[in-house]
Amino acid sequence: MKLDLNLVDYLVILTYFVFVLGIGYVLKRKMKTSNDFLMSGRSIPMWVASLAFISANLGAQEVLGMAASGAKYGLFTTHFYWLGAAIAMVFLGIFMMPFYYGSKARSVPEYLALRYDEKTRGFNAITFAIMTIFSSGISLYALAILLEAMLGWSFSSSIIVASIIVLGYTYLGGLTSAVYNEVLQFFLIVLGIAPLVYIGLNHVGGWEGIKTSLEGTNLLHVWKGMGSATTNPLGTNAGSLIFGLGFVLAFGYWCTDFLVVQRAMVTKNINDAQMTPIYAAIPKIFMPVIVILPGIIALVLMKTGSDYTIPMAKGGGYDYNMTLPSLLQHFYPNGLLGVGLTALIASFMSGMAGNVTAFNTVFTFDIYQSYIKKGASDQHYLNVGKAVTVFGIAASVATAYLARSFDNIMDFLQLVFGFINAPLFATFFLGMFWKKATANGAFYGLISGTLAAAATHGLTVAEGKGGWISHMLGTQPLYEYGSSMGQNFNIASVAFICCFLVTWLVSLGTKRRKESELVGLVYSLTEKQKTGHYVWYKSPVIVGSLVVIATIIFNIIFY
């Protein structure tokens, strides 16, 4: 599906590249200390941090993946927003951010060092650093594949152009440049895709037209058929969905992944840090209009006999990941086509830059400064931060080529990192809300949760995936899930429960730290903030409650 671009389209892309590099160039003179480069001097305005908070997650997987899921699962996809993200973001703002920000930790792994010990920090920092590089590389690989298919650019040309631009603005302006560009990217993605939704809705007769076309299916419902895994397209039931996605995975990602949490940690004060994820949740609950609705429109277009169709995959069946690019090609004229394509490029670059800037902070502060060279000058750490940025981009490029050569290796690595991430929220949850949690409890909880995740995957199957332990033992898998999504939710649930129980049990039998050392790190030992003096729109509890109420209303409307 090669696009036929003209001069105006290329000028739009060029303008975007000039602006992102220009932002980095202007910010270059502000980068005088390692704190400026890696932590934005903790001076980012709250509205900027909030939009960067969403944009850091608005990478290619989100923009292309959610449109694909919209075409496959309809409105059930909104569970990632109305059940998962919004409530977890409010929880982060109200309950967890005071500890991240108030403890003066510069990163999530550093909080683990303060609350538990160095080995827990080291485990989290090293796995996170490796994971961000692979995520960045996968983003780069996917961008190159997309540009190869849509523009006919060679794989290497796409890699070189994208990596030089991301390197340019992250090296020059550090985290501030990445954050500022994420805000620009947010507006570009939303305003670049919004016309597609408008045009698409006009073609299918608006929301009423969609309802008529999909009558008889439950694709326009959120909860209908969730009583059993066999009566909904997700292939999972309400219990697994609520606990696995709504609690473990969503809270695990939004509350502990440094890639997003970092955006709130660089604001000016604790109230801004708390309000960042809560304000971010407001546009987040409306994002399905931009990222999921196009997929539903594509489905309706195909059902109503229009000349549009989702491209076919090489191995047969629809290539759902190409839903959004194919809609852009179908509906956008030259000019707007350049805007739509730039929005897609922005989403890839946003994902890549977010990973690289999180990587350089964690590597510099949590690995280099903690284990390799302590007590060096700030200029030294600034230089290390910059060098790590170059290394991060180079490693991402290498990963992109690795992904091209060994597709299964990347799937395998993503799987392994999924196992490591799944139990992490239990470690944080117990650390922040139970003063008796010990360092050994946390460490062995994490290890056992990771092993439990791997064992669950190895003993069950879904869509032909998993079951490798059963295969090695020559036995039948213990359980077959209706979908990979259902399997993932249950793997996360098992990992969380295992980590929680092992942390609890080991903590009961090991020596805990003095309560005086945990002030500011544990909920029950920390003086509660007085928020009565804030106006209502600066109160995390009031705005957070409004977000949760709105989310509940959406769930009821689209039941």
Added chain:
Amino acid sequence: MENNSMDLRSVIGWFFIIISILLLIASFTTENGSGVNRFTGITFLVFGAIMYSLARFSKNKAKRPEDTNTP
């Protein structure tokens, strides 16, 4: 940081104003979809102008106390 180095709203404003100009040019040069380009171009122009105005307004507001001290 925003006041010292650059106001992001003005950067976003300029970006969308330039893109809107390109879209408006495209609306006159392309045969198909001129209406879509024009409509989107005008929308982007309005958005860009609002962002730029917000930045200017904020800058003027920040300067005002100093102005009153000027003899």
